[in-house]
Amino acid sequence: MKNSSSESPLHVAALLGHVDFAKVILSRKPELAREVDSSRRFSPLHVVSQKGYVEMVKVLIQVDPEMSRVRDIEGRNPLHLAAMNGRIEVLEELIRARPLAAYANTIWGESILHSCVKHNQLEALKLVVEIMDDPNSLSAKDEYGMTVLHLAVADKQIETINFLVMNTRVEVNALNTNGYTPLDILAQSRRDMKDLDIVDSLRSAGAFKAIEMQSSVPGIGPIRTKFVPSVTQLGHNIKPLHWQKTKKEEDWLTRKRDSLMVVASLIATKAFQAGLNPPGSLWQDQSPTAGSQANNNTAISKPPHSAGTSILAYNDLSNYSQYLAYNTASFISSLSIILLLITGLPFKRRFFIWVLIVIVWVAITTMALTYRVLIIVFTPREDERTVTRVIEFAVKVWCGVMGLLLVGHTIRVAANLFKTFEILVGKKRGPTLSFNAHDLNKLAA
Template structure:
């Protein structure tokens, strides 16, 4: 008899169902403890047999909340197939099924959204709007799921019903990505246009990696994006007229994104070129200073091959004479012989600037994907090191070349070094504070996000 029941469910044969119940009134009760995980209601709901579903619901309404092997209710299956009438009947019988998650962590409303069943989605939102606010284990809302499955029509329905709730539109997953972030990263221009022109989505919000939606859009394949924008811009009037109802409701905003995209690329290009020029100049300066340090090199007298001079250690104007002499030969640096401490400090900072400049040049010409905001920021930090090293090299050189009697000159050098140190300290502290603020915001959002998940 169990086989006859499932055959009736497959065919949607209500008379066969009634015949079985006439033969055994407890037959539907026994089907709940049978060997099959799928109930007759699951099968009928999946196949769209609305009359059969209505009859079973009237005889055994608790079947509406039963789960199959995939932890799906009959409502999950009907929503996935887009059977609006069956969905309404199931909701009238078991409204709580709309909040049940299946094996994949999706409730019936989310299933309808990712399948693009707009009519069913509208029904589910009207009956149980709270189901749209449920997030999965990754912290994703139904909006994230719509974007991941490229279901713009479902997204429009949800935004139309929750458009006034900024928190719903800007909700972020565990990686701090909003639906707008995902759409931009995937190059879904229509979705990006819709979210930026018809909602108050925060396009300045950053994810855990520090990227805005605009940054992610710029990082996608340039050719594909520009072609998509161009196609959208050159759409024929006939096409616009044929979709005038949709266009009037959701006008295109692709032009703004094209302008921002070009501006982003222009900034990256300028920074790339500037870093290359500055790194080349500083490398040349450091190379020249290394071969020809301040004071020059020792010149031999005719017939001599070496000269002995008193050996002193001098650091920023403070001489500490030693008890021995140092022998200088032709080509040895005068600075290294007369003030080794100054020369050693000069050599350290000059070498740091030289190596850092060469590193920037190699990275920029290596062919690696350096034309990204994150990489440009890293190279900019290295350039700070280069410039600071060059400034200290200059200060050491001037200190060596200036006689100790010229006290005012040393004051100028000291004040210059202090001013530069203060500026660098201010920049470093500012960036550290900025990173701390970002980290705190991320922690607060994560805690708030977690609390909301548990409260839902």
């Protein structure tokens, strides 16, 4: 008997995981294992595969192993449902019972590997790849021409991408129906912090954009097969490829931006406080002769002062001017960094991060110079010469270190820019490929 949803009692037992009850039903009426409901065309094996009831799967397979190949209304067999839900043990049992069921596709042309990637089930993907051990399945495409690598890149599943390119023979330059490679899919997606890692992973496996794969060899046309060019084949346009990659590095740009924001905020806070509280503090009283130059016909040796003005500016205008200039430079530099980081500008390139680091160096150096002025002001006149020598030497050493770092980083950035310029010029001219007779015959075939 069936209920209103055309589910047999075995469907209900499978849904609730009642193994003993299912065994009794199957012993009396084993044909119920082949019954499907009317809504989704689910068999009892579909239900238990989705739920992950391993013991129930074993019971149903013993009755009729061919049910592993029965498809529901969307063309999915029990293996698809197990893969979509990450049921590893169920997958093992189903593939062991009927290995050919692992090669079935849905009505959209999706394989079990597609189901694993679409539902971000990396462990299930690893299991299926290991058991099937078939490179052709990795290159299988759905109705849109998307391979599993296309899907993983579109969803930016960095761990899945690393697994596919490092541990399988996946086609890294496969084209979908729109003529896009996985690298093209990434370029068209929304920008993300994972993009740099994904690009490194794909490039290390020999991935190209579709436009980069156009061959300049007459009579052969576009090269659309996977190949790993050497440095001599591509001239100097492509760096040597590395097939082994260590653990994923933490995103360098994110860490640098966070560090710059913290440092800039601290410098801005201290510089603001130093501006409000200059050395020697402020006059708290009003000079009785403020605004006049004489009192009872007696000459004033120094100009009058007003409440709230700097005492250092009154006594030592030269040092006060240096202090104010250095502190203001430090304050403005740190504010500039904060402003640039919070405006949302795309500082995702190392060159722009380098510019921000240079501004931080300016802020830190001017803070050191501010410290120099403060020490000189605080030192008694009789000890000023000795202290001044020590401070001057320390500041010179500091500036020397900053100068060496600046020169070193400038040379590195200039070298990177020069290499980038060479690559861009090389792309405009088109890649220069060299083939021997054997290569040409093989490509022509």
